[in-house]
Structure formats: C-alpha cells, structure tokens
Amino acid sequence: MKKVAALATLLALTSALAASPKDTLVYQSSSDIPTMDPxxxxxxxxxGVVENIYETLVTYSGASLSKLEPLLATKWTISNGGKTYTFDLRKGVKFHSGNAFSCADAEYTFERNLVTNSAESGNWFLAESLLGTGANAADDKTITWARIDKAVECNNAGQLIFNLPAVDPAFLAKLAFAGQSVVDSKYAAGLGEWNGKEATWKDWVGKDLTNSKLSQAPSGTGAYKLVRKDSNTLLATAFDGYWGKKPAIKNIVIQKVSELAARQQAFLRGDADLIDGGGRAVDETQVKGKAGVTWVDNLDNTVATAFFMNQNIKNPALLGSGKLDGKGIPATFFKDANVRRAFSYAFDYQKYITDVQKGKGKQRTMLLPEIFGGYDAKVSKYTYDKAKAESFFKRAYGGQLWKNGFVLTANYRQGSEPSQKAMEILKANLEALNPKFRVNIQAKQWSEMLKDSKDGKEAMTIMGWAPDYADPDNFMYTFYSSNGYYNPRLNWKDSQIDKWLEQARSTVNTTERNRLYSLVGKKAFEQAPYILMPAGINYIFMRDNLVGVSASNYNPMISFAATGTFWKELSKK
Structure with missing residues (x-):
C-alpha cells in the first residue's frame, strides 16, 4: 500500500508543482519530447530520454570522447582488415517487459534502423557504414534484403557480427549514439511494429517512427522505465530488474514549461532541480549566484555554427533584379571566392563574443570543435578587417561588384537573438564599407528555414551542427564534402577537399586522418565557403543538493538537460 500511495503522490507532483523530494529529480524543459523510439x-x-530508458552496445568512458567502453556488449574484436566487428553480449540482462535480452534483439534493432532509415532519423550514418550509402531502399534500388541481412547477423555462439563493405574509423563511435539503442524485438513485434522478417521489410522502408507504438510504450534495458507520458509531463522510475548498479534517484519527472520566468521561479524555489535556461546573458543575471544554486562554467562546446553562403540560390524572391546591377544579386553571387573572403573579413568576431556571448566565446579555425582529433589550431582564421574586406570586394567580379553594389536579402531564425545580432553586425559592417551595399535581414520561422535551406532557397543563413557521434568525420564531412549533409544549403564543391575527406574516411590511422583534416581546414580558409561563428563556452546550473554533475565527468555527447550525465549517475544530498 505504501508503494501505491507514493506513486499516487508522485503523479500528483507531475500535474502541479511541489517541492522536489530527495528521491526524485524534476527537470523543467522548454520543449516537448518528439519521440521515445530509438x-x-x-x-x-x-x-535525453532514450539514452536513459534504453542502452547501446558501447558507451563513452567517463568524460572522454575518444575512449569507448562496453555497455550491452562485454567486449569486441575487429578483423578482416577493419571490416568485421564481432561483439560478445552481456548475459542476464532483461528488458522492462521482462523479456531476456539476446543477440536476436540487437540484430533486429540494426536491421530495423537500416530498413526505416531516413535523413530525419539519424540512421543515414549507420547505413553509410553498413551499406555503403546513406540512402534507404526506396531511394537506392540496389539496397536489397540480402544486403541488409548480411550487414548484421548473429552467429551460433550468440555473438553479434557487423560486416562493413569498407573500413569506417568512426563505426564504434556511431554505435554509442542513443538512436542505436537496442530494442526489445519480441515486444516491438507484439505491439504491431515490424516483425523483423524478409516478407514484410518493404512495407517499412523509410517509415516515420516518430509516433510509433514503441514510442508510446517503450521497453528498454536501461536503469529507468517509463511510467507515463502526456503532452506536458513524463514520469520514469528506476527499473527494479536493471542488470547494473541500482540508481540513487528513484523517480524522474520531466515537465514542459514554456515560460522561462515560470521555470526560473520553480527552480529558485527548489521545485525543480534542473531547467532549460534563457542563454548566458539571462542566466547569469537571473540565476547565477542565487541561494541554493550551483553554477559550473567553462565547459566544452561541441556545436559548430556558421553563416552559410549559398552559391546557387534557388529562390528568385531573394535575388531582386537577379543581376549584379546594384538592385539585387545573381543566383551565383557567392560563387566568386573573393565575395566570400570579403564577407568573412567584414564580420566582427570580437564584437559578437563581447556583446552576444558576454566574453565567453572563442574563435575556431575550422568547423570542428577543438576537443576532437583533427582540429588544427594553427590554421589561419579571419578577423574583422575593413581594409581587407574592401580589397577583396574590389577584386570580385572584375571590380563590377564594388562599382555597382548589391542588395542581399538574408533570413535568420525567428526568436534567436544570437542569430539576429550576428546578422545585424554583418549588415552594419557591409553597409559601412560602400553606400551601394545593402543587406536586408528578416526573421523567419525555423521550420520554414530548415526546409527552404535544404532546398537551396536561402541566400545566407546561420546554422549549427551538434555531433551525432564523437568523431571528426561527423563535422568535417557534414560541412565540407560536396556529398555532405549540409551541401544542398551551400552548393559548394572543392574536388581536392572531397578527395581528402574520402581518404580520411578510409583509414584508421589517426595521425593520417588528422593530417588530412588539417589540409581541409587550410584549404577551407582559402576558399571561405562559410563565415565561422565564434563558439560559446558551455555552462550548467542546478540546485546545490544535486550530486553527479561536474566539470570532471561532463560528457557533451550525453544529451540530458545539457548536463553531460546519465540519470543513473545522479543523486541528492
């Protein structure tokens, strides 16, 4: 009866704010949880939810981004010249449904991910490793069931085997991604999800799993299991049958609270242990230094952000006259490297760091966070230089650009103050160079910007990339390859850079990969396809009785509330 009464009390807590008990973690988020299907x-x-309800084969070792350790696996071997991975799997593990975890569940999981793969699911990079293409069977007719079935299989000893068509130095890192968490195959099939059979696989190709039955009622092997979820609240509780160390915190409550002021008030009262903040300037003013608050600063930032300069703008509405006549721009305006270099010298990086990041920012030399291998601090970087900007503008288009001027229309993400301020800084500096230069900036809904930029319909946008897996390939290929995820937004190609990036993908020699990425960074500086935005410095704040979040164990690849920590590692004093 005590257990029933305690649960009833906790369920009441999820509907109305109350002081957070010692055995309960309350996190107030600004957004909803789109899916719980890995x-x-x-x-x-x-x-942030999936990584705690489910588990992957491997995980990060503490705060390290380069060292991986077994989780649902116990060990692995690599053979066949780096193209075959064999995993021994943990025994005595149960799913929340009560089903025993086996190799069949892991095989089902990865085959399901390859079958349902879409660019929006994140499985494209798994498909690149296992099938040699990021496409699914609907977009690439060479993908057959036989190829998928061969890519991942169980042997008679119960080991899981991956057969890669080519070496992929990032493959293990990809397996640590929350979206590669192992699914309860019998339970999923019982819900009406794909049954894992060849006879039905084509019915599930590219299928959107966002609102799947498995999302609504997940069953993982993680330390916590779902109790309930509605549009505003999620409640999870510690799984009694968990194979690992039992977590100190029994209950996890995630509440969607849209208003920042309401989240701040609940946090300062102690009703919430963690909240989504409002950005450094706001949080330092409203939260830092207040009673009962712990602030952890100077943390690594794994997001890379840039101005995209589209070299083939497929939206006449942004082109004005469509000519270099002072009344608009041609669709290929940014194809001239001198234009891109001039724009790069026209942005005031230090002003952005001072005014927007409140001094907590730094310039990078590449669109690769410095904590990843391959980052070269010696690569040149652009600084705000009016004379150099003017010089390159005068070279552009044989001097016609400087003589005639231009009108550029650029959109920024509505509601994003950092993006707006960045655009305003660039606009002011460009227009101060030449009275014939005009930049029109306007806010646009993020969902519309995402679609239009993917279709090449934005002239200039500001976008960032957070890593899917902890490997430099996830940044360098994404940003700089003509086959990369972001290329449709940029339409830029450099054959030498493409060659270096493919070479980096095909070797496990770390020294060689780092050399190749340095070469890409140097060539990218010369070609200036992007204006690199200064990187912010991460921070966390929490109630001071919460234990387990610190700079020493912060791993930016772990999503939950930006704490870099799993639920099972937290406790309260």
Whole structure:
C-alpha cells in the first residue's frame, strides 16, 4: 500500500508543482519530447530520454570522447582488415517487459534502423557504414534484403557480427549514439511494429517512427522505465530488474514549461532541480549566484555554427533584379571566392563574443570543435578587417561588384537573438564599407528555414551542427564534402577537399586522418565557403543538493538537460 500511495503522490507532483523530494529529480524543459523510439531519435530532447530508458552496445568512458567502453556488449574484436566487428553480449540482462535480452534483439534493432532509415532519423550514418550509402531502399534500388541481412547477423555462439563493405574509423563511435539503442524485438513485434522478417521489410522502408507504438510504450534495458507520458509531463522510475548498479534517484519527472520566468521561479524555489535556461546573458543575471544554486562554467562546446553562403540560390524572391546591377544579386553571387573572403573579413568576431556571448566565446579555425582529433589550431582564421574586406570586394567580379553594389536579402531564425545580432553586425559592417551595399535581414520561422535551406532557397543563413557521434568525420564531412549533409544549403564543391575527406574516411590511422583534416581546414580558409561563428563556452546550473554533475565527468555527447550525465549517475544530498 505504501508503494501505491507514493506513486499516487508522485503523479500528483507531475500535474502541479511541489517541492522536489530527495528521491526524485524534476527537470523543467522548454520543449516537448518528439519521440521515445530509438529508431527515429535525432534531437536532444528525445535523446535525453532514450539514452536513459534504453542502452547501446558501447558507451563513452567517463568524460572522454575518444575512449569507448562496453555497455550491452562485454567486449569486441575487429578483423578482416577493419571490416568485421564481432561483439560478445552481456548475459542476464532483461528488458522492462521482462523479456531476456539476446543477440536476436540487437540484430533486429540494426536491421530495423537500416530498413526505416531516413535523413530525419539519424540512421543515414549507420547505413553509410553498413551499406555503403546513406540512402534507404526506396531511394537506392540496389539496397536489397540480402544486403541488409548480411550487414548484421548473429552467429551460433550468440555473438553479434557487423560486416562493413569498407573500413569506417568512426563505426564504434556511431554505435554509442542513443538512436542505436537496442530494442526489445519480441515486444516491438507484439505491439504491431515490424516483425523483423524478409516478407514484410518493404512495407517499412523509410517509415516515420516518430509516433510509433514503441514510442508510446517503450521497453528498454536501461536503469529507468517509463511510467507515463502526456503532452506536458513524463514520469520514469528506476527499473527494479536493471542488470547494473541500482540508481540513487528513484523517480524522474520531466515537465514542459514554456515560460522561462515560470521555470526560473520553480527552480529558485527548489521545485525543480534542473531547467532549460534563457542563454548566458539571462542566466547569469537571473540565476547565477542565487541561494541554493550551483553554477559550473567553462565547459566544452561541441556545436559548430556558421553563416552559410549559398552559391546557387534557388529562390528568385531573394535575388531582386537577379543581376549584379546594384538592385539585387545573381543566383551565383557567392560563387566568386573573393565575395566570400570579403564577407568573412567584414564580420566582427570580437564584437559578437563581447556583446552576444558576454566574453565567453572563442574563435575556431575550422568547423570542428577543438576537443576532437583533427582540429588544427594553427590554421589561419579571419578577423574583422575593413581594409581587407574592401580589397577583396574590389577584386570580385572584375571590380563590377564594388562599382555597382548589391542588395542581399538574408533570413535568420525567428526568436534567436544570437542569430539576429550576428546578422545585424554583418549588415552594419557591409553597409559601412560602400553606400551601394545593402543587406536586408528578416526573421523567419525555423521550420520554414530548415526546409527552404535544404532546398537551396536561402541566400545566407546561420546554422549549427551538434555531433551525432564523437568523431571528426561527423563535422568535417557534414560541412565540407560536396556529398555532405549540409551541401544542398551551400552548393559548394572543392574536388581536392572531397578527395581528402574520402581518404580520411578510409583509414584508421589517426595521425593520417588528422593530417588530412588539417589540409581541409587550410584549404577551407582559402576558399571561405562559410563565415565561422565564434563558439560559446558551455555552462550548467542546478540546485546545490544535486550530486553527479561536474566539470570532471561532463560528457557533451550525453544529451540530458545539457548536463553531460546519465540519470543513473545522479543523486541528492
């Protein structure tokens, strides 16, 4: 009866704010949780839940981004010249349904991910490793069931075997991604999800799993299991049958609270242990230094952000006259490297760091966080230089650009103050160079910007990339390859850079990979396809009785509330 009464009290807590008990963690989020199906998890809000209800074969060792350790696996071997991975799997593990975990569940999981793969699911990079293409069978007719079935299989000893068509130095890191968490195959099939059979696989190709039955009622092997979820609240509780160390915190409550002021008030009262903040400037003013608050600063930032300069703008509405006549721009305006270099010298990086990041920012030399291998601090970087900007503008288009001027229309993400301020800084500096230069900036809904930029319809946008897996390939290929995820937004190609990036993908020699990425960074500086935005410095704040979140164990690849920590590692004093 005590257990029933306690649960009833906790359920009441999820509907109305109350002081957070010692055995309960309350996190107030600004957004909802789109899915709890690992097969389509590709956002931080979903990842923060999935990574705690489910488990992957491997995980990060503490705060390290380069060292991986077994989780549902116990060990692995690599053979066949780096193309075959054999995993021994943990025994005595149960799913929340009560089903025993086996190799069949792991095989089902990865085959399901390959079958349902779409660009929105995050499984494209798994498909690149196992099938040699990021496409699914609907987009690439060479993908057959035989190829999928061969890519991942169980042997007679119960070991899981991956057969890669080519070496992939990032493969293990990809397996640590929350979206590759192992699914309860019998339970999923019982809900009406794919049954894992060849006879039905084509019915599930590219299928959107966001609102799948498995998302609504998940069953993982993680330390916590779902109790309930509605549009505003999620409640999870510690799984009594968990194979690992029992967590100190019994209950997890995630509440969607849209208003920042309401989240701040609940946090300062102690009703919430963690909240989504409002950005450094706001949080330092409203939260830092207040009673009962712990503030952890100077943490690594794994997001890379840039101005995209589209070299083939497929939206006449943004082109004005469509000519270099002072009344608009041609669709290929940014194809001239001198234009891109001039724009790069026209942005005031230090002003952005001072005014927007409140001094807590730094310039990078590449669109690769410095904590990843391959980052070269010696690569040159652009600084705000009016003379150099003017010089390159005068070279552009044989001097016609400087003589005639231009009108550029650029959109920024509505509601994003950092993006707006960045655009305003660039606009002011460009227009101050030449009275014939005009930049029109306007706010646009993020969902519309995402679609239009993917279709090449934005002239200039500001976008960032957070890593799916902890390997430099996830940044360098994404940003700089003509086959990369972001290329449709940029339409830029450099054959030498493409060659270096493919070479880096095909070797496990770390020294060689780092050399190749350095070469890409140097060539990218010369070609200036992007204006690199200064990187912010991460921080966390929490109630001071919460234990387990610190700079020493912070791993930026772990999503939950930006703490870099799993639920099972937290406790309260």
């Amino acid at each position: 097969g389509v998890t590709y956002d931080t809000a979903s990842g």
